[in-house]
Amino acid sequence: MRIHKILNNNVLVTLDSVGNEKIITGRGIGFKKKIGDVVDKSLIEKQFSLTSQELLPKFSELLSEIPLEVITVSEIIINYATTSLGQKLQDSIYISLTDHIHYAIERQKQGFFIPNSFLWETKKLYAKEFKIAEYALEIINERLGIKLPEDEAGFITFHIINAQLNDSMSNIITMTKIMREILHIVKYYFKFEYDEESLTYQRFIVHLKFFAHRMLNNNVTKCRDIALLEIIKHQYQQAFLCTQRVAKHLEQHYDHTLTEDETLYLTIHIERLRNELQQIAETG
Known part of the structure; x- marks a missing residue:
């Protein structure tokens, strides 16, 4: 060699x-x-x-400017994230996360703090990725002797989500906003509190994440079974009406019209949530 x-x-x-x-x-x-x-x-x-050989020049330039110990910490975090999520992340995270950690450390040394206005949503909507980001802060403190604020865990979470979906950071932020708004609409329509530990809720979050991602990238799907949608409309009437309220919000604020396919799956997920929480209320 x-x-x-x-x-x-x-x-x-x-x-x-x-x-x-x-x-x-x-x-x-x-x-x-x-x-x-x-x-x-x-x-x-x-x-x-x-x-991606196209990323190598950028990565090479980054490595020439950043201390080796920061590069090592970044790789530890990326390997941990890959193992925890059970999937390979986009190569771009080697550039984006390493660069972010380096400048976060420099900001901390200078006493310059950037608040994360999406921290609460990030914790709630990306619980698994946020735990990885919390681990990242522990490793940075342990290896580099720098204690970063919790807000940085939120920013690191966005880099992990970005590497999962291969999307722009602005889209990830907008995606988070859309998820939050849909959750609020459903919550206040039925006047219930979510059980954030339930599998049904977690599945709903995953569905919303990929739905918002497809929506922002104009990657919509067409309904494969219109007959099933008609059945769902009648069988899950309240959930369907809630979905229509979501559809109206998305059309007004994002100029997005829900397809029949999106309507079908959103209604099914909302009905599962409604049914689960109703059963809890009846037995409680």
Whole structure:
């Protein structure tokens, strides 16, 4: 393995067997080295082979500017997130999260605080991802000796969601707003309190997340079974009327018309919530 580029004393770029760039990090691995030298494998700490070769130049530039210990912490968090969520995250998170953590630390050192106006919603709507972000704050404190505020866990959560859905940060924020508004409409329509620990509620949250994501990216689906929708309208009348209220809100505020498919599945999820909470009320 020979050196293709030297970014700094701690970061090198090599080429794999098919000519794709691979980033190698390790303390002092590039010290007094030149292009074409053999890499000292004993100094290798991390290797990055991003799926998207288009991201490599940006990632390389980032690694050349950010301390190695921050890069290491970011990778620990990403690996933990991947394991916890059981899915591979978009390569872009190596850039976005590492960059965010670096500047969050710099802001904290300078005493500059950015409040997160979506912190409450983030905790409620993305509970699993938020727990990962809380772990991230613990690792940053443990490894780097910097205690970041809870608001940063909210921002880190957005980076994780972004890497799951491969969407823009502005869309993730708008998506969160849409989810919050739909939850409020359903809650006040039926005048109940959610059981946030129930599986039905968690499924509803997941449905809303992907619904809002599709909506913002104009990736709507068409109804595959109109006959089923007609049955649902009559069988779940209250849930359907609630869905119509949601539809009116989305049309007024986001210029989005619910498709029959979206109406069908939203009604089913709302009915499940309504039925579960009604049973709890009757037995309680």
